[in-house]
Amino acid sequence: MPTPLPGDTRPAPSAPRDLRDSRLFRVAALAAVLLVALLVSRSCAASDRQVSQERAISIARAATPFEPDKVQIRLVQQGIPPRAVWAVSLYNVGPSDIPTRVNLVLVDGRTGVIVPR
Structure with a gap:
């Protein structure tokens, strides 16, 4: 990482974020887990009766x-x-x-x- 020059007001470049840190990934993962839980519960309930x-x-x-x-x-x-x-x-x-x-x-x-x- 280069040393900023005096008077340089630009922000220092940041490291790329991991995919798991992104908000979109978290929302998609939660939606996928809820969908799987719904499908499993519906299939279990329907087979019993x-x-x-x-x-x-x-x-x-x-x-x-x-x-x-x-x-x-x-x-x-x-x-x-x-x-x-x-x-x-x-x-x-x-x-x-x-x-x-x-x-x-x-x-x-x-x-x-x-x-x-």
């Missing part, structure tokens, strides 16, 4: 000893490692909309088999 909501309801209806008035269904994760399970509530309601008879059936989200409680 093969039984549809409608199929789970029909399996639960067949296992219920009465004809239900209403049905509620939700997808829950159960166990370690987590496994998708449809929790199907089938129930009858009385005159004031209070449930009189309730049956809860857990249907495996992969196989469609009724899970024992």
Whole structure:
């Protein structure tokens, strides 16, 4: 590096910056990591559930000893490692909309088999 002359006000030349120090690289690397995480999470979640909501309801209806008035269904994760399970509530309601008879059936989200409680 040459010695600056007296009265020279130009800034001294700086060393080239490493690619990892650039702001553009950092933003691109963060975007790439987030994209990979999104793709992995979507592929893992989609492969766990093969039984549809409608199929789970029909399996639960067949296992219920009465004809239900209403049905509620939700997808829950159960166990370690987590496994998708449809929790199907089938129930009858009385005159004031209070449930009189309730049956809860857990249907495996992969196989469609009724899970024992």
